[in-house]
Amino acid sequence: MTSSDIPVYKLNDGHVLPQIGLGTYQVRGMQGVDVILSAIQMGYRLIDTSTNYDSEGAVGEAIRRSGIPRSEFYVTSKLPGQYHHREDALKMIEESLLRMGLDYLDLYLIHWPLPKRDNYVEAWTALVEAQKRGLIRSIGVSNFEAEHLDRIIDTTGVVPAVNQNEIHPYWIQENLLKDNQKRGILTEAWSPLGRGSQSLKEDVVATLADKYHKNVGQIILRWHIQRGILPIPKAGTLNHLHENIKLWDFELTQDEVTAINRLTQPDGRVDNQDPNTYEEFN
Template identity: 75%
Template structure:
């Protein structure tokens, strides 16, 4: 998958160490933005049924001239389709929208524990993998109790858990939980939202030290913690910078300094996975 370094998932598949997020990237303009990212070297493309960008991702892959096998495509299950049959149908629908015969990684987008159908949703993902619709299966925004419940119910451990992780919300305990189960942690909103984290003095000092921008320092902090950041960027310059992370690494003390920026109210939109009712 290009020249990127890769992580090995617990099911034996390889995944690039950084991905392009496509939230709010859609339509023909979105196709062009994804194409520029592909040209910059991105091969992991992260979408979701709820992002309405699946079509743009599929079209960009076709227009790129690069074989499908070189890409790692992720999409996600919306909360309204957590029942078994509904989940399988919407997975098929995602494949139709993208014009692909399979996706590399399929995630349950949110656990929605108030509704408590996520075990059934996980069973549907296991079935989708058996049918060849998806190669790896995982979850997003799952806390330890949610992970324990699906693993105990099915005996199948997710390959990935995609969580909100950035300097104001580093999620040290959850990252350790994922590691305990052999689950790769992905980070959504890895730079936070807005520019506050990019302006933190410690991060600015490290940017000067390493000759990088502050966004690159934060993304490297994610990688040095064994996390895969899903970074959204629409400008070609930002796309290129966000992927240019593999010629340096942070010292352990520097990693701790960034992690220490944690805030008790650090979530970007106060989306607590135990309370959040997804896009409703």
């Protein structure tokens, strides 16, 4: 599959993103460069990193080594919680660009709202300013709940283009998905496969994998896309990297999507990272 074969989602600011991205959590150093470069060669163009992942340098180096024009990539990074004050945030955005050797980011997100610290509105004003300066094309958030979204929108009048959240079959986030859609915000999914959780072994997923001659990961990623979600998986092997991008030659029925939805659990989060209480690692 080539990059041109991957459909795109249109954002509320007029920009677009491919319907699947590459996660780079724990993908770092020269080995990380090799993994990201392999992904690029397979057709991935949306690459998701973060200052907290320590993979920004590897992302930038892989892009340079690929020989593919910068304009063909969609690079995302994220603001750590310790830099939520406006001037700190602006300097951190510049620092991320310097680390990657890029002139601009396609998407930049506030990584966590950290409501106990209550500086996320100030952080959002910094992202709005950085977008005006041309440092970022699209701005968004990650792990924001409806009340966090409304507060930054009411304060600035600027609606995030993206909200990246934990979503997988054990934590389907149906209400949050609707909240995002109601505000015209694209939902991205981190840990879209549940970090290899038991959900991959559920009978309904295995049965669908057999029916469509796909692996269980492909079934779940396709489930995300049919819900209007952009999944950001990372892959443990080159084979998984290759398979994760082959999602557009089959389609689940609505009943099958609903059957996977029923796997959701009241306490389905992987690491109990509740955005209302979680204190981000620094």
